[in-house]
Amino acid sequence: MFRRHLVAIALLFPLSSPASADTAPRSVDVSASAEIKVVPDVILLDVGVETRHAQLDQAKRSNDDNVAQALAFLKRSGVPDKDVQTDFISIEPSYHADYSLTRPQIYIVxxxxxxxxxxxxxxxxxxxxxxxxxxxxxxxxxxxxxxxRKHRDAARALAVQAAKQKADALAAELGVRRGPVLNVSESYAGGWWRSGSRWGGGMSGGQMMQNVMQNSAGGGESADGETLSVGQISVSASVSTRFAIE
Structure with missing residues (x-):
């Protein structure tokens, strides 16, 4: 009697599978990105002081003097103390090529x-x-x-509009209509641009490629006689969406 009951239960499950598959909504998956160009309003600088001397105390003293000069210049230039920070220090002995010698030739601070x-x-x-x-x-x-945050919100809104337009175009080609959204995810990039690397190395920067671009601000041009221009930086957002199709 017990075995017959198990067989009856097992036969019920295959009968329900086709019905559940038929109820799964038809859908279309699309992704879109947007980029906004903005003029930066903050610049972060990372600068370094290096001194070398055969005597450690002299190498450190020379380094301290140079750093003091730099800090004094920044104060005279009106840069607030809260916006200046010494964030890295190292002292490295440099030895002769003959490693049997244990006395450093110079110290690098x-x-x-x-x-x-x-x-x-x-x-x-x-x-x-x-x-x-x-x-x-x-x-x-x-x-x-x-x-x-403001620029990312604007980029996300553009990306959502692009996703809707892409879904509409795909649905129209297939002879159906875009239905309600079933799922959505987002990601961000940009908001900064950096060049350079610490204590040597190459220059690096980043440019994102998106399928929507909008300039949110002009400017970024250098004044007469200047050789540096801040230009514009990119703020981008991407969305991946799933729409039901009707």
Whole structure:
């Protein structure tokens, strides 16, 4: 009696499978991206001071003097103390090629300074002044926007519109209509651009390629006599959506 009951239950499940498959909604999956170009309003600088000397105390003293010169210049230039930070320091002994010698030939002292510039028009003046005030390296220049959330929201809205238009076009070609959205996911990129690398190396930057582009602000042009231009940075958003089709 018990075995017959199990067989009866097992026979019920195959009968319900075709019915559940028929109720799955027909759908179309599309993805779209949007990019907005904005003028940066904040610049992050990463600069470095390097000194070398046979005596460790002299190498460190020279490095401290150069850093003090750079900090004094930044103060004179009106950069707030809260926007200046020493964020890296290293002391490295350098030995003769003959590794049997244990006494260092020289000591290398390195120190980096992070700087936030809210007046982007001061970029060239600050860079020139730093290089004349004890700084030997410009490790990196990073352009950012303080309104990243606003620009990302705008890029996402454009991406959603692009996804709808793409779904409508696909549905029309297939002789159906776009129905309600069944699923959606999003991702972001951009809002900053960086060049350079610490203590040597190449220059690096990023450009995203999207299928929608919109300029949200003009400007970014250099004034007469300047050799640096902040240009524009990209803020992008991508969406992947699934629409029902009717």
């Amino acid at each position: 390195r120190k980096s300074i992070g700087i936030k510039l809210s007046r982007i028009g001061d970029l060239e003046k600050v860079l020139t002044g730093l290089l004349s005030s004890g700084v030997q390296y410009i490790h990196g220049i990073e352009f950012r926007t303080t309104e990243l």
